Amino acid sequence: MQRLTRLCFIVLVVAVLFTFGCAAKRITTVTKPLTTKLSNYDCLQIEQFTNEQSFREKKIQDADDEMKANKLREMFQKRVRDHIFLLDLFEEVVETECPYGVDNIVLLKGEITYMKRVTKAARILAGAMAGRSRVDVDIHLLDHQTDDVVGAASIKGTSTGGWVGAGGTEEAFENAAQLIADFIKNNY
Numbered sequence: 001m002q003r004l005t006r007l008c009f010i011v012l013v014v015a016v017l018f019t020f021g022c023a024a025k026r027i028t029t030v031t032k033p034l035t036t037k038l039s040n041y042d043c044l045q046i047e048q049f050t051n052e053q054s055f056r057e058k059k060i061q062d063a064d065d066e067m068k069a070n071k072l073r074e075m076f077q078k079r080v081r082d083h084i085f086l087l088d089l090f091e092e093v094v095e096t097e098c099p100y101g102v103d104n105i106v107l108l109k110g111e112i113t114y115m116k117r118v119t120k121a122a123r124i125l126a127g128a129m130a131g132r133s134r135v136d137v138d139i140h141l142l143d144h145q146t147d148d149v150v151g152a153a154s155i156k157g158t159s160t161g162g163w164v165g166a167g168g169t170e171e172a173f174e175n176a177a178q179l180i181a182d183f184i185k186n187n188y
Contacts, residue, residue, distance in 0.1 A: 027156040027179075028179050028182070029153060029155075029156075031154050032140075033151065034151035034187045035151065036143075038106060038141070038150075039089070039188050041104045041106040042090060042103075043092040043094065043099070044084060044090045044093045044105075044106055045098050045105055045108070046093070046107075047109045049077045049112060050073075050110070050112070072115070073112060075170075076112070077095065080108075080180050080181070083177050083178055084181050084184055087188075103145070105143075106141055106142065106143060106144065107141065108140075108184075109139065109140045109141075109142065110137050111137065111139075113137065114135070117133060118131055118132065118159065118169060133169040133172035134159070134172050135157050136156050138154050139183070153183050156179075157173065157175035157177075157179055
C-alpha cells in the first residue's frame with residue numbers, strides 16, 4: 001500500500017513539473033519608464049513594425065523566407081492593433097494616420113529583434129523536441145508632436161512546448177501581442 005501511495009505521489013509530482021515546464025512564457029522588460037500617462041492621448045497610431053537588420057541577415061535566406069517573415073510581421077501587427085482596440089482606452093487605434101483634427105497622438109513603433117519559428121508539422125513530427133517558438137519585440141511609444149520617446153519596453157513571447165498539441169509560432173506572436181496590450185493598459 002505504501003509503495004502504491006509513493007508511486008502515485010511521484011507520478012503526480014512529475015506531472016506537475018511537466019505541466020509547468022510546458023507553459024508559455026511571457027516577459028515584459030521596461031527599458032524606459034513612461035514619462036507621461038497614455039490617458040493624455042486620444043489616438044494611438046501603430047507604425048509599421050520592422051525586422052531588425054541583424055535578424056534579417058540571420059533568418060532570411062531567400063525570397064520565400066522574406067515573404068513568410070513579412071506575412072508574420074503583418075499578422076502580428078494586426079493582432080497588436082486588435083488587442084489594443086479591445087481595451088477601449090483610446091478614441092482611435094489605427095495603423096494609418098489618425099483622423100484630421102486629433103492633436104494628442106501617441107505613436108507605437110515596434111521592431112522584431114528575434115524570432116524562432118516552430119511549425120505545426122515540426123511539432124507533430126518531433127513533439128517536445130521541436131522546442132518553443134519565440135518572438136522578441138522592442139517597442140517605443142513616441143509623442144507625435146514632439147517626437148520624444150515617452151516610454152519603451154522589450155517584449156518576449158513564447159509558445160507552449162513539450163507535447164504534440166503545443167502551440168507554434170502563431171502562439172508566440174499572440175502572447176507577445178497580448179503583452180504589448182498589457183503594457184499599454186498598465187500605463188494608461
